[in-house]
Amino acid sequence: MIAARLQSEPFDSAIVQAALLAGRTDLGAAVAFTGLVRADEGLVALTLEHYPAMTLAQMQAIAADAAVRWPDTIGTIIHRHGRLLPGDSIVLVVTASPHRPHAFAAAQFLMDWLKTKAPFWKREEWADGTTRWVEAKGIDDDAAERW
Amino acid sequence: MVHLLYFAWVREMVGTDSETITLPAELTTVAALLDWLATRSPGHAAALADRSRIRIAVDQAFATAATPLNNPREIAIFPPVTGG
Numbered sequence: 163m164i165a166a167r168l169q170s171e172p173f174d175s176a177i178v179q180a181a182l183l184a185g186r187t188d189l190g191a192a193v194a195f196t197g198l199v200r201a202d203e204g205l206v207a208l209t210l211e212h213y214p215a216m217t218l219a220q221m222q223a224i225a226a227d228a229a230v231r232w233p234d235t236i237g238t239i240i241h242r243h244g245r246l247l248p249g250d251s252i253v254l255v256v257t258a259s260p261h262r263p264h265a266f267a268a269a270q271f272l273m274d275w276l277k278t279k280a281p282f283w284k285r286e287e288w289a290d291g292t293t294r295w296v297e298a299k300g301i302d303d304d305a306a307e308r309w
Numbered sequence: 310m311v312h313l314l315y316f317a318w319v320r321e322m323v324g325t326d327s328e329t330i331t332l333p334a335e336l337t338t339v340a341a342l343l344d345w346l347a348t349r350s351p352g353h354a355a356a357l358a359d360r361s362r363i364r365i366a367v368d369q370a371f372a373t374a375a376t377p378l379n380n381p382r383e384i385a386i387f388p389p390v391t392g393g
Contacts (some may be wrong), residue, residue: 197393210392211316211317211368212392213314213369213385213387215318215369215383216366216369216385217368241392241393252392252393253392253393254360261368273393276392276393277390277391277392277393278393279371279390279391280390280392280393281316281366281385281387281390281392282390282391282393283316283317283388283390283391283392284388284392285317288371295317295318295388295391296391297389297391297393298388298390302393
């Protein structure tokens with residue numbers, strides 16, 4: 163089971179991981195990835211727009227796909243929306259499995275697909291007052307297609 | 310009647326986040342819909358000028374230019390996604 167959450171509030175990676183692992187003694191590996199707002203020169207804020215009726219369902223579909231590929235792996239994915247500041251967390255992927263290869267692979271898969279198959283759009287605000295929509299990167303498509 | 314939704318710079322260029330319209334019956338694919346929508350206003354035309362930068366979801370499932378339209382209730386038009 164890999165759960166998906168969509169929220170504007172911050173999350174605590176340690177608490178999410180502890181909740182995921184609670185009561186389980188059969189897991190030998192846990193992986194936690196957090197995506198952050200990077201303070202590129204002059205960046206003031208990043209606003210995550212999403213498609214309310216579709217985004218969570220799409221996140222759940224990606225999570226379900228991962229659960230089929232790695233049946234022994236459990237996890238939680240959280241994606242934030244709204245206006246975020248440099249240093250804020252954007253996305254969390256936590257996975258756990260009996261052995262590390264599946265936890266690592268599932269975490270990477272989940273991130274690669276969240277970046278390319280979940281309807282979010284990033285708008286940057288710059289110190290000079292301008293705004294710019296982030297362009298999709300071919301390298302992200304390549305990463306998503308390898309699975 | 311179909312509910313059209315626009316996101317990110319598509320929304321900004323069209324000038325609204327949604328509109329409800331009656332589609333002409335001859336629009337049977339996503340590609341035909343985009344061609345027709347582009348004639349609605351200069352904003353629509355500008356937003357849809359480069360189809361390689363446009364992505365579509367029909368009734369909340371990703372679609373392509375060739376996807377047929379079978380009385381859809383909701384069609385969303387947006388740029389390639391950039392979450393994560």
